[in-house]
């Protein structure tokens with residue numbers, strides 16, 4: 403309650419209006435899945451600045467999670483809970499990163515370790531050790547992707563788990579279904595070979611295909627246990643596949659503390 407009042411104080415301080423969802427009733431429980439991309443300062447020329455979250459903001463968000471009793475889990479923690487092998491913590495949260503940027507290793511990894519939290523990264527298999535070459539460099543300057551030795555180090559300490567974000571980051575609704583199937587099955591198989599663990603989670607590039615029944619069917623047929631879309635919200639527990647892809651909470655570079663609080667408690671910060 404005190405935290406709630408604090409956040410509402412922040413609302414007043416922000417000079418906020420009804421554009422924020424503070425008046426919505428808080429959602430009890432569920433599986434909040436935060437969606438990050440790059441941690442650090444946006445490079446000059448980036449037109450995707452909102453997908454860069456500074457280290458200071460990321461640290462503040464981890465502090466919020468800690469102060470509010472959240473326990474960060476991995477995909478396989480959730481899988482094991484579904485199998486009845488161990489219970490979920492009282493307030494679970496999934497911290498997810500799309501694409502697999504090297505700044506996840508350089509900046510997010512030490513911060514997660516400092517807070518004793520876990521993260522999950524969706525890798526684009528063929529770009530590892532290289533650059534985010536699917537971006538037009540006029541829109542987003544190329545930046546280094548994780549190397550395999552970094553990925554192994556992140557996994558070995560138990561801080562990170564890795565899911566698939568396809569082979570090439572193509573839009574799965576704009577290629578023939580057979581090619582989409584290959585993107586889904588090949589990336590899962592290669593990641594499992596490389597990392598020696600079940601590849602449990604999948605995120606659709608651009609969110610494309612998450613809401614196209616044939617592509618989603620192909621993702622589930624490929625054997626992924628959890629598929630993540632990009633619709634904003636908190637998925638209720640227990641989640642069933644028929645409920646649709648797991649919703650996420652996009653953390654934007656220009657979000658303030660109130661946005662973060664409302665995302666986690668209301669499923670959406672603003673209209």
Ligand SMILES: [Zn+2]
Nearest residue numbers: 500501607608
């Ligand atoms: Zn992506």
